[in-house]
Amino acid sequence: MGKKVFHEILSLEEALHSLIQNFKQRVFHPLPAEKIKVKEALGRVTAEPVFAKRSSPYFHSAAMDGYAVHSKDTFNATEKDPVLLKIGEQALWIETGDPLPEGFDAVIPVEEVNVKEGFIEIYKSYPPYHDVRPVGEDIVATEMIIPENHFIRPFEIGAMLASGILEVVVRKKPKVGIIPTGSELLTPEEAEKEGLNPPSLIEYNSSVLKGLLEKDGAEVKVYPIAKDDEFSIKSSIEKALIENDMVLLNAGSGYGKEDFTYKVLSELGEVIINGVAIKPGKPFIASFCKNKPVLGIPGYPVSAIFCYQLFVRPLIELYLGAKLPKEEKIKGLLSRQLSSPVGVDEFVRVKVGKVGEKYIVSPLGRGAGLLMSVVRADGYLWIPAGIEGFSPGKEVEVFLWRNKEEIDYTLVCIGSHDNTLDVVYNFLRRKYPHISLSSAHVGSxxxxxxxKKGEAHLAGTHLLDETTGEYNIPFIKRILPERSVVLVNLVYRIQGFIVKKGNPKNIFSFSDLTREDVVFINRQAGSGTRLLLDKHLKDLGINPSQIRGYDQEEYTHMGVAQAVASGRADVGLGIYAAAKALDLDFIPLAEERYDILIPKEFLDLEMVQAFLDIIRNDEEFKKMVVNLGGYDVRHMGKIIYEN
Amino acid sequence: MGKKVFHEILSLEEALHSLIQNFKQRVFHPLPAEKIKVKEALGRVTAEPVFAKRSSPYFHSAAMDGYAVHSKDTFNATEKDPVLLKIGEQALWIETGDPLPEGFDAVIPVEEVNVKEGFIEIYKSYPPYHDVRPVGEDIVATEMIIPENHFIRPFEIGAMLASGILEVVVRKKPKVGIIPTGSELLTPEEAEKEGLNPPSLIEYNSSVLKGLLEKDGAEVKVYPIAKDDEFSIKSSIEKALIENDMVLLNAGSGYGKEDFTYKVLSELGEVIINGVAIKPGKPFIASFCKNKPVLGIPGYPVSAIFCYQLFVRPLIELYLGAKLPKEEKIKGLLSRQLSSPVGVDEFVRVKVGKVGEKYIVSPLGRGAGLLMSVVRADGYLWIPAGIEGFSPGKEVEVFLWRNKEEIDYTLVCIGSHDNTLDVVYNFLRRKYPHISLSSAHVGSxxxxxxxKKGEAHLAGTHLLDETTGEYNIPFIKRILPERSVVLVNLVYRIQGFIVKKGNPKNIFSFSDLTREDVVFINRQAGSGTRLLLDKHLKDLGINPSQIRGYDQEEYTHMGVAQAVASGRADVGLGIYAAAKALDLDFIPLAEERYDILIPKEFLDLEMVQAFLDIIRNDEEFKKMVVNLGGYDVRHMGKIIYEN
Known part of the structure; x- marks a missing residue:
């Protein structure tokens, strides 16, 4: 059982200040230099200024194909009174790049002369050094070509080689040791070989951190997983401290474990930070042991990523003596309310879409355990400690994890979730690699x-009108009376009960949902599936309060299926594809129409056309959708309604 | 002697279209897939969508430290009417990440309970799954976690490992062979070992291209330099075609050589492009041999870099099936006129500085041979074929080669050139790695x-007033009467004649410059050194037309020294440091004051303060300046004048 060690939680600003100041005072930095081959120096940081050894070019040479001449021989030439120069004496043939012959000082391009019986005829005077590349035109020997603390790019490699430099003094790479800690952790390879059973967990943070570190120019060694005992952790750290400039401990799964880290680090050195008021990343620990930073990175993957960004990267920069590139920033409008506790600096992953001329910023799941929220994110925004959050429509700044260009070519699809959208995305990328699809699942x-608010290019919708029994159109007329839109069919699909394999609770009708022994998992209000449920319940006179789990909501069909698969619920309403994906049973209830709504103003966009191309013309795509099961593609791509 | 093969010069648009269409029709792409370890997949491109094998988490686990309970046991609890649950039966201690015990369905955080003699007391009801991380909260087994044609980042590596995936199917890396061609070329190593004599040239383009290609995910093989004969080039290409997906020929120095390339490529395959109306990069050649692209990249380094960017990179993207990141763009105001021939797409390297709120864009040297113009550039701008150029003050778009953040921290120094500025730059980077100094040499x-125009933070100036004999201040009063400025001394320096070693022409006075046998190299009009010369000539009654070479202008002291060192001139006026750097003789004439002018509005900027810190407080810096020779630092950093 973890015992809490109480330590003041620092603000982000305090923590960063303390970390940097302690580092500057205690740690030898920047790292010592080493001499390496210029040809192997790409991405390294200069530890000294680099001065040219040779000039480039190092001899006067012709800048054009033509004739080398003495400029003074040309001084009297005019259009009316041309001058003749004897080839082989006064005029020598010369090609671009050839050295200027001794005594000659200008080049006349071949196009500007007339060759006549052993002479060239010229029609104007040429000053000295006309069409000559003089010595040092590009690089003058002794001049500084690269300053200290500069990342070497391919360009600098060229400039060094051109100026006679074969070796360059660069900073050593910072060596970083990563120690995964946690008795419950298995390497991915162990999990594959030995199987995975609770409470064992796959250790993958070290691979994420390694990738981030290597991209930033560090040399990484991942140590074996340390068990949760003092001896194991301590001896791992001691070993890693000898072999590295910095050590990262990556806690297993739990908060309880960090107290243990704290104890060991206090014994080995001095802990300067134990907890920071940030979200995610609060349980971050920083210490200095033997004048090297040893950092405790929280175990949740998103916390680990932000702690890397906030705390590890600045130390890598100090070791290198150079600033690493920052994320590109973009301004956009927040699509919905974002609240955040005062006193905490919060970092929220977001999707960004360019809809019309505006960038729309949509927050993603905020759980520190949601690695997929990082994979899916276009970037993140920062809610400073002093702020309670942002209102919808607020202009916010986003730090981009993707290229802005990529975002400009991202089709924003907001609405109901259907598995075929993932398949569309993949076929889009295959045929149009520059186009992405971002789909947010907020219900039809x-x-x-x-x-209506101009936040999406497309909306997936399957709204059943209670009175007319018609899909989508009555809702579009009611909600978007003023907009010119096109409604295109994507699929017809079967909705039904998703139940455990073999349907052990014999659930076949809506009235079964009211049984004592049946736990239901619902979809969120505003989703087409929820509407479908509610319509049926109403028709049957069933009160939602009779259903256990009616208040438990999931946002996707897969979420519902997962809840059933994991035993959290016995039954949910959803599509066949989701049941099939998780090998569950399915009790079909009704076919429904799932359409895509597109404002006409977006119809001409290349990415919308690409989307329509896939759903209308790609036979392989249609086949794959049919194979998902429960889908009918008879009207795929057909216009259902226009306004 | 090169024989011109006439071939229609294509526009950039035509050339790109032809290249891409031919590639799509003739070349197998994207490249085939290979299965590799996920842990080694950083930066690779997925060749198939990746679907999760396991859910993550794969069991219900506690999201907090506390007690696992049955939620239904808590339903009646209130603040007034708390409920007691027996520890060990109804409530089990659980730590974050631990699996939820069989039958339990909620977690109550330890902070919210009161432990009382074997019971916990609770004060409210908890719904099912309260503080539980349900199975699949992050990743649901079978869901698509990465689409096809996606660059794998550290995040995706984590997500794949977390979901039980150890191997991933990625595109093979495009293999690119580079063949340097040119009988006059030596490798940098050969030049170092065997010495370098005209017309030999160091071959460095292959290293630049290799670096660019590797950054973009290609596998590169550089072949031995091919001599300028048909057999040598042809057999190199044939070998490289077997071993690679694409071959780049990099012409030696001359235009004459490309005709030869054309001949060989026509024999081996089909040439589709021979010359493009771009600057730099005009002599670009594209062919397809055995259904693989073989491209002739021009020999000038800047041409090679732009041809890479314009033509090679799009083909790498097609091989990979994914889009490479584009340069960040920025808008700025052009500092001076830029003319460009109509009908040619021109790419101009520029410096960008943020002065006040504006980004100021200053064009750099446009010669295709000026590799340093790329090293020094912050990016480039594009003058489309249909446009004659841009006027000063025009808002232009710059494609950045540096980070925007770096540009925001670049001190823009425009004015007279002094070698100490390079030294300041280096000391700045050493102490303040996030600050850069960009100095443009346009004269005092x-x-x-x-x-005056708000285009610089600092100006280096040494303007001697003919009538008062005073430096700088009269000019500042005249040109900037309305600006609040501070004039800070940098150095006193000796100006004199830079002459060849041993002063073979015995040049000691201004009147020697008028001698028949003496060729002078001048500085540009508007430079302090030119003013100094003109003042002396006027005092002595010497007419500039009496001086040979008076019209030959260089923009820096080093340029003047280089002109003397290379024999282009016998003498120039300049500073001692330049003569010393190139081991030339120096005839001292006068000490002059070189100051830095700073508008007061910029004084508080961190980078201006950093600059002043270096020149005022860094003793090592002062020592280094003194060691350059010809400098006196007695007033370095002192305020000379304020307004």
Missing amino acids: MGGLIAI | MGGLIAI
Whole structure:
């Protein structure tokens, strides 16, 4: 059982200040230099200024194909009174790059002369050094070509080689040791070989951190997983301290474990930070042992990534003596309310889409355990400690993890979730690698509202009108009366009960949902599936309060299927594809129409056309959708309604 | 002697279109897939979508330290009417990450309970799955976690490992062979070992291209230099075609050589492009041999870099099936006129500085041989074929080669050139790695005008007033009457004649410059040194037309020294440091004051303070300046004048 060691939680600003100041005072930096071959120096940092050894070019040479001449021989030449120069004496043939012959001082391009019986005829005077590349035109020997603390690019490699430099003095790479800690952790290879059973967990943070570190120019060694005992952790750290400039401990899964880290680090050195008021990343620990930083990186993957960004990277920069590139920034409008506790600096992953001329910023899941929120994110925004959050429509600054260009070519699809959208995305990337699809699952109604607010290019929708029994059109007319839109069919799909394999609780009808022994998992309000459920319940006179789990909401069909698969619920309403994906049973109830709504103003966009191309013309795509099961593609791509 | 093969010069648009269309029709792409370890997949491109094998987490686990309970046991608890749950039966201690015990469905955080004699007391009801991380919260087994044609980042490596994936199918790396061609070329190593004599040239383009290609994910093989004969080039290409997906020929120095390339490529395959209306990069050649692209990249380094960017990179993207990151773009105001021939797409390297709120864009040297113009550039701008150029003050778009953040921290120094500025730059980077110094050499007068126009933070100036004999201040009063400025001394320096070693022409006075056998090299109009010369000539009654070479201008002291060292001139006026750097003789004439002018509005900027810190407080810096020779630092950093 973890015992809490109480230590003041620092603000982000305090923590960063303390970390940097302690580093500057205690740690030898920047790192010592080493001499390496210029040809192997790409991405390294100069530890000294580099001065040219030779000039480039190092001899006067012709800049054009033509004749080398003495400029003074040309001084009297005019259009009316041309001058003749004897080839082989006064005029020598010369090609671009050839050295200027001794005594000659200008080049006349071949196009500007007339060759006549052993002479060239010229029609104007040429000053000295006309069409000559003089010595040192590019690089003058002794001049500084690269300053200290500069990342070497291919260009600098060329300039060094051109000026006679074969070796360059660069900073050693910072060596960073990563020690995964946690008795429950298995390497991915162990999990594959030996199987995975609770409470064992796959250790993957070290691979994420290694990738981030290597991209930033560090040399990384990942140590074996240390068990949760003092001896194991201590001896791992001691070994890593000898072999590295910095050590990262990556806690297993739990908060309880960090107290242990704290104890060991206090014994080995001095802990200067134990907890920072940030989200994610709060349980970050920093210490200095033997004048080297030893940092405790929290175990949740998103916390680990932000702690890397906030605390590890600045130390790498100090070791290198150079600043690493920062993320590109972009301004956009927040699509919905974002609240954040005062006193905490919070970092929220977001999707960014360019809809019309505006960038729309949509927050993603904020859990520190949601690595996929980072994979799916276009970047993140920062809610400073002093701020309670942002209102919808607020202009916010986003730090981009993707290229801005990529975002400009991202089709924003907000609305109901359907598995075929993932498949569309993949076929889009295959045929149009520069186009991405970002789909946010907020339910059909949410999609219509996003279109109304100009926050999406497309909306997936399957809203059943209770009175007319018609899909989508009545809702579009009601919610978007003023917009010119096109409604295109994507699929017809079967909705039904997703139940455990073999349907052990014999669930076949809506009235079964009210049984004592049945736990239901619902979809969120505003989703088409929820509407479908509610319509049926109403028709049957069933009160939602009779259903256990009616208040438990998931946002996707896969979420519902997962809840059933994991035993959290016995049944949910959803599509066949989701049941099939997780090998569950499915009790079909009704076919419904799933359409894509597109404002007409976006129809001409290349990416919208690409989307339509895939759903209309790609037979392989259609086949794959049919194979998902429960889908009918008879009207795929057909216009259902226009306004 | 090169024989011209006439071939239609294509526009950039035509050339790109032809290249891409031919590639798509003739070349197998994207490249085939290979299966590699996920841990080694950083930066690779997925060749298939990746679907999760396991859910993550794969069991329900506690999200907090506390007690696992049955949620239904808590339903009646209130603040007034707390409920007691028996520890060990109804409530089990659980730590973050631990699996939820069989049958339990919620976690109550330890902070929210009161432990009382074997019971916990609770004060509210908890719904099912309260503080539980349900199975699949992050990743649901079977869901698509990465689409096809996606660059794998550290995040995706984590997500794959977390979901039980150890191997991933990625595109093979495109293999690119580079063949340097040219009988006059030596490798840098050969030049070092065997010495370098005209017309030999150091071959360095292959290293630049290799670096660019490797950054973009290609596998590069550089072949031995091919001599300029048909057999040598042909057999190199044939070998490289077997071993690679694409071959780049990099012409030696001359235009004459490319005709030869054309001949060989026509025999081996089909030439589709021979010359493009771009600057630099016009002699680009593209062919397809055995269904692989073989491209002739021009020999000038800047041409090679732009041809890489314009033509090679898009083909790498097609091989990979994914888009490479594009340069960040920025808008800025052009500092001076830029003309460009109509019908040619021109790419101009520029410096960008943020002065006040504006980004100021200053074109650099446009010669295709000026590799240093790329090293020094912050990016480039594109003058489309249909445009004659841009006027000063025009808002232009710059494609950045540096980070925007780096540009924001670049001190812009425009004006007279002094070698100490290079030294300042290096000491700045050493102490303040995030600050850069960009110095443009346009002469003292140009510096004052740049300050007036708000285009520089600092101006180096040494303008001698003919009538008062005073430095700088009369000019500042005249040109910048309305600006609040500070004039800070940098150095006193000796100006004199830079002459060949041993002063073979016995040049000791200004009147020697008028001698028949003496060739002078001048500085540009508006430079302090030119003013100094003109003042002396006027005092002595010497007419500039009496001086040979008076019209030959260089923009820096080093340029003047280089002209003397290379024999282009016998004498120039300049500073001692330049003569010393190139081991020339120096005839001292006068000490002059070289100051830095700073508008007061910029004094508080961190980078201006850093600059002043270096020149005022860094003793090592002062020592280094003194060691350059010809400098006196007695007033370094002192305020000379304020307004």
